[in-house]
Amino acid sequence: xxxTPRSLLAALCCVAMLxxxxxxxxxxxxxxxxxxxxxLGEEAQGRLFPANFAGFVVGVLLCGYLSDRWGRKAVLLIxxxxxxxxxxxxxxxxxxxxxLAAALLVGAGSGAMEVVANALAADLYPERRAFLxxxxxxxxxxxxxxxxxxxxxxxxHGTDWRWLYFGLAAINGVxxxxxxxxxxxxxxxxxxxxxxxxxxVLQKPSFATLCVMQALYVGAEVSFFSWLPTYFEKQLTxxxxxxxxxxxxxxxxxxxxxxxxxxLLGRFPLMRLNALAAGGGVVFAALALLWHTPLPVLVCxxxxxxxxxxxxxxxxxxxGERFPSVAGTAFGGVVAAGGLGGAVIPWVVGALAAGGLGxxxxxxxxxxxxxxxxVLSLVxxxxxxxxxxxxxxxx
Numbered sequence: 001x002x003x004t005p006r007s008l009l010a011a012l013c014c015v016a017m018l019x020x021x022x023x024x025x026x027x028x029x030x031x032x033x034x035x036x037x038x039x040l041g042e043e044a045q046g047r048l049f050p051a052n053f054a055g056f057v058v059g060v061l062l063c064g065y066l067s068d069r070w071g072r073k074a075v076l077l078i079x080x081x082x083x084x085x086x087x088x089x090x091x092x093x094x095x096x097x098x099x100l101a102a103a104l105l106v107g108a109g110s111g112a113m114e115v116v117a118n119a120l121a122a123d124l125y126p127e128r129r130a131f132l133x134x135x136x137x138x139x140x141x142x143x144x145x146x147x148x149x150x151x152x153x154x155x156x157h158g159t160d161w162r163w164l165y166f167g168l169a170a171i172n173g174v175x176x177x178x179x180x181x182x183x184x185x186x187x188x189x190x191x192x193x194x195x196x197x198x199x200x201v202l203q204k205p206s207f208a209t210l211c212v213m214q215a216l217y218v219g220a221e222v223s224f225f226s227w228l229p230t231y232f233e234k235q236l237t238x239x240x241x242x243x244x245x246x247x248x249x250x251x252x253x254x255x256x257x258x259x260x261x262x263x264l265l266g267r268f269p270l271m272r273l274n275a276l277a278a279g280g281g282v283v284f285a286a287l288a289l290l291w292h293t294p295l296p297v298l299v300c301x302x303x304x305x306x307x308x309x310x311x312x313x314x315x316x317x318x319x320g321e322r323f324p325s326v327a328g329t330a331f332g333g334v335v336a337a338g339g340l341g342g343a344v345i346p347w348v349v350g351a352l353a354a355g356g357l358g359x360x361x362x363x364x365x366x367x368x369x370x371x372x373x374x375v376l377s378l379v380x381x382x383x384x385x386x387x388x389x390x391x392x393x394x395x
Contacts, residue, residue, distance in 0.1 A: 004182040006124045010132060012179055013117040013124075016076065017136045018143035019172055020110040023087070024222075025147030026164065028229040028247050033161045038096040042230070046350025049222065051100040052107040053343030055086075059111025060336045072120040073184045075112060077176060083109025084172040091165030107339075115335065124185070134262060137313060141255030145248050148229070152244030201330060206322055206383060210330075211337035213376040214315045217278070218338035219345025220369040221308055224285060225250050226346055228301065231359045232294065242294045249298060250305040257309025270321065271381040274314040278374035280307030286367040289360050311373065312338070318380065345369060 027048070035045050059079065067075040086105030093099040121132040151164060201207050228246045232239030264273060281304055288300035316331055323330040345365065352362035 002183065003185050006185070009182060009184065010121055010124055010135075012175065012182070013121045013132075014136055014139035015175055016080065016113045016117045017140045019168065019175065020083070020113055021140040021143035022147040022168060023106065023110070025144030025225070025247060025251060026151040028226040029148050029151045029155070029244050030161060030164070031226070031230055032233060033155060034099070037161065038099065040096065041354050042350045043347075043354035044096070046347040046354075047100060048103050049226070049346040049350075050343040051103040053222075053339045055104040055107025055109075056111035056342070057107075057336045057339040059108040059113075060115050060332055060339060063112040063115050067116050067119060071184070072116055072123065073179065073182070076116045076120065077179060079109045079112030079116060080172055080176045080179070081109070083113060084169040084176065085109070087165045087169035087172065091162040091169070111339065115332065120184075134258065134313075137258055138255055141251055141258060144225075145251035145255060148244040148247030148251075201323055201333065204323075206380060207319070207330065207333065209376050209380055210315055210319050210322075210334050213274075213373050213380075214312070214334045214338040215341030216345075216369045216372045216376075217311045217315065217341070219341030220281070220285070220366045220373070221312075222342045223346040223349045223363070223369075224304070224308075224366045227349055227353075227359070227363060231363060232297075235359045236292060236294055236297065239294050242298065246294075246298060246301055250301050250308075253302045253305030254309045257306040258313070260306075261310040261313070265317075269381060270314050270318045271377045274311060274318070275374055275377040275381060277307045277310050277314065278370050278377055280304075281311070282367045282370045282374060285370060286364070289363055341369075 031045050031048075034040065034048075035042075038044075059082075063075050063079065066078075082105055086102050086107075086109055089105060090099055090102035093102055118133060118136055121136055125132045154164060155161060225247055228250070229243040232243050232246055236242075261273075284300045284304035284307060288297050288304060291297050291300075316334060319330040319334050349362045349365050352365065353359050
C-alpha cells in the first residue's frame with residue numbers, strides 16, 4: 001500500500017483544526033440558546049468553559065506521550081472519535097450536568113486534535129515547519145470566523161441548536177473515515193510531550209512566566225469572543241442584529257493579523273512584538289467597552305483582533321527559542337497552561353456579570369488580564385535566555 005501524499009495529510013490536519021475552531025467560534029452565539037434550553041443564568045452558562053478546557057488540558061498533556069508510542073495517526077483518530085462522541089452527547093443531552101460531561105469530552109478530543117495535528121504537520125514538512133504551522137492557525141481562524149455567522153443564520157431560520165452539534169459530529173466522522181484510510185510516512189522528528197522533561201523545564205522561571213502569560217492571554221481571548229454576543233444582546237442598543245457578526249469580525253481580523261505577523265518575524269525580538277500586540281489588545285479591548293451603540297464597538301473589536309492575532313504563536317515561538325532541544329515539551333506545557341486560562345477566566349467573567357457587576361464591568365477583566373501579558377512580555381524582554389536547556393538524553 002502506497003504512502004498517502006503529504007499534501008493530503010497536511011490538508012487533513014488543517015481540516016481537523018478548522019473543525020475544532022468551528023465549535024469554539026460558535027460557542028458565543030450558542031450560549032443564550034443553551035441558557036434558555038437548560039434555564040441557566042450567565043454564571044451557570046460559564047461553567048461550560050471549565051468543563052471544556054479541563055478536558056482540553058488533559059488531551060494536550062496525554063496526546064504527545066501517546067502519539068510518540070502509538071503514532072500520530074492513531075492518536076489523531078482517537079481525538080477525532082472523542083470529539084465527535086462529545087458533540088453527539090452534547091446534542092442529545094437532556095440535562096445540563098450531562099451537557100457539561102459532554103463538554104469535557106469535546107475538550108479532550110479537541111486538545112488531542114490540536115496538538116497532534118500540529119505535530120503531524122511539522123513531521124510531514126520539516127523543511128517548511130513554520131509555514132505549515134502558520135497554515136494550521138489560518139485554517140483555525142477561517143473556521144472561527146465563519147462559525148458565528150453560519151450558526152446564527154441556521155438558528156434564526158428554524159434549525160434546532162442540537163442539530164448543529166449533530167451536524168458537526170457527522171462531518172467529523174467523515175474526516176475520521178478518510179484519515180483511517182490513509183497511510184502515514186514514518187515520522188521524521190516526533191516531538192512528544194515528555195512528562196519527565198516537563199518537570200525539569202518547570203524549574204526554569206522563564207518557562208513559568210511563559211505559561212502564566214499564555215494562560216492570561218487565552219483566558220482573555222476566549223472571554224472576549226465568547227461573551228461578546230451576549231454583551232451585544234444585553235448591553236448595546238440595537239446589538240441583537242450584530243450578535244453573530246461581532247464574532248465573525250473578530251476572527252476575520254485575527255486571521256488577517258496572523259498573515260501580517262509573518263512579515264515581522266525575524267525583524268524584531270519576539271517579546272517586543274508580543275508587548276506591542278498585548279498593549280494594542282489592552283487599548284482596543286478597553287475602548288470596546290466604552291460605547292453603547294454597535295458601530296464604534298465593532299471598530300474596536302476589529303482592531304483588537306488585529307493585535308490579539310499574534311500573541312499565542314509568539315509565546316510558543318519564545319518557548320521554542322528558549323528551550324529548543326525540548327520544544328515539544330515546552331509547547332505542550334505552554335498550550336496546557338493556555339487551556340487552564342481558557343477554563344477559569346471566561347467562567348469568572350460570567351460569574352461577575354451574574355453577580356451584579358454587569359457585562360461592561362465583567363468584560364473589563366479582558367484588558368486587565370492582557371495587561372498581565374504585557375508586563376510579563378517586558379520582563380522576558382529584559383531577561384535573555386540563561387543558556388539552552390538540554391534534555392536528559394543530550395547530557
